Amino acid sequence: MDNERVAIVTGANSGVGYEVTKGLAKNGIHVVMACRNLEKASNAKERILLDLPSAKLEVIAVDLSDFESIKTFAKEFKANFQHLDLLMNNAGVLFNKPRKNNANIEMQFATNHLGHFLLTSLLLELMPDSKNSRVVSLSSIAHKNAEIFFDDINCESQTKWDTPYAQSKLACLIFADELQRRLEAAGKKIISVAAHPGGTDSGLFEQMPPFLMSILRYTFVPIFLHSTESAARPILKAALDSDVNGGDYYGPTGLFEMKGRPGIAKRTQYSQREDVAARLWKISEEFIGSTFKVDPQ
Ligand SMILES: NC(=O)c1ccc[n+]([C@@H]2O[C@H](COP(=O)([O-])OP(=O)(O)OC[C@H]3O[C@@H](n4cnc5c(N)ncnc54)[C@H](OP(=O)(O)O)[C@@H]3O)[C@@H](O)[C@H]2O)c1
Numbered sequence: 001m002d003n004e005r006v007a008i009v010t011g012a013n014s015g016v017g018y019e020v021t022k023g024l025a026k027n028g029i030h031v032v033m034a035c036r037n038l039e040k041a042s043n044a045k046e047r048i049l050l051d052l053p054s055a056k057l058e059v060i061a062v063d064l065s066d067f068e069s070i071k072t073f074a075k076e077f078k079a080n081f082q083h084l085d086l087l088m089n090n091a092g093v094l095f096n097k098p099r100k101n102n103a104n105i106e107m108q109f110a111t112n113h114l115g116h117f118l119l120t121s122l123l124l125e126l127m128p129d130s131k132n133s134r135v136v137s138l139s140s141i142a143h144k145n146a147e148i149f150f151d152d153i154n155c156e157s158q159t160k161w162d163t164p165y166a167q168s169k170l171a172c173l174i175f176a177d178e179l180q181r182r183l184e185a186a187g188k189k190i191i192s193v194a195a196h197p198g199g200t201d202s203g204l205f206e207q208m209p210p211f212l213m214s215i216l217r218y219t220f221v222p223i224f225l226h227s228t229e230s231a232a233r234p235i236l237k238a239a240l241d242s243d244v245n246g247g248d249y250y251g252p253t254g255l256f257e258m259k260g261r262p263g264i265a266k267r268t269q270y271s272q273r274e275d276v277a278a279r280l281w282k283i284s285e286e287f288i289g290s291t292f293k294v295d296p297q
Pocket residue numbers: 010011012013014015016017034035036037040062063064065066089090091092093111112138139140141169196197198199200201202203204205
């Protein structure tokens with residue numbers, strides 16, 4: 001169906017991605033659930049269909065830490081869909097111990113940032129040139145404590161366990177802004193928007209240091225955090241609302257931006273540095289082994 005709206009949600013099988021998938025499906029959007037674990041994805045799809053029997057959902061496998069898997073996903077998507085209206089770059093990992101992907105790149109930077117950078121570069125050509133075509137990238141409050149360690153992207157000389165995660169989420173925010181600048185420069189109407197969910201007790205917490213997770217779960221979570229359904233609201237706003245502009249950044253507006261009504265989120269000066277953005281784009285192209293041209297003509 002030509003006028004059908006189509007979205008891809010990465011990491012759609014749990015947490016925020018699951019709720020975003022549900023929210024988009026409720027709006028009549030055909031959602032492709034881009035997940036690495038097909039069994040979890042198919043269970044998630046069944047759960048949504050129980051609530052919303054008319055939802056249009058497909059599952060296509062992708063491992064965002066693996067560049068070949070992303071290329072295979074893009075091929076399969078292009079073989080089945082003529083256009084893409086919403087690319088929800090949601091999937092994310094948080095690790096308490098260093099890990100690397102099969103290209104020897106720190107796993108959080110590879111999955112959270114580079115995987116989505118490559119995915120977007122492969123799919124942008126399918127997006128109609130309209131303000132309703134959106135790339136939504138998930139960042140985090142964690143970006144506020146971060147910088148990009150260009151000389152140590154794997155964070156091997158960093159001592160805090162959460163530095164690589166913070167760096168990766170900062171990269172997602174910088175990518176969203178730089179993509180918007182490049183879309184504008186190319187005269188495109190497609191927009192790039194960033195959003196963060198605040199704090200929610202999702203699968204992401206499972207990889208935190210165990211003592212920290214226990215403290216969080218029994219003290220912090222019930223008071224300061226919100227449900228995954230509520231955490232998905234700023235992300236859905238970024239995808240769907242008509243008053244959204246390219247380059248906007250949304251999140252919850254309550255205490256410490258952890259929960260509350262969706263609105264414009266706060267970001268650091270560092271995250272807005274265009275020299276950093278240009279450098280990040282360049283090294284990201286080097287990592288994925290191809291150029292990302294917003295307007296290939
Ligand atoms: N929870 C929070 O408080 C919080 C705060 C700020 C930002 N965020 C951001 O919100 C987004 C969603 O996280 P969440 O809280 O919903 O966590 P979650 O419940 O753990 O969901 C993460 C999703 O990403 C998927 N994923 C992880 N690695 C992947 C890979 N290599 N390839 C494909 N999919 C992969 C997971 O799939 P599997 O089920 O297979 O693992 C899961 O579906 C993330 O970008 C996260 O950084 C979350």
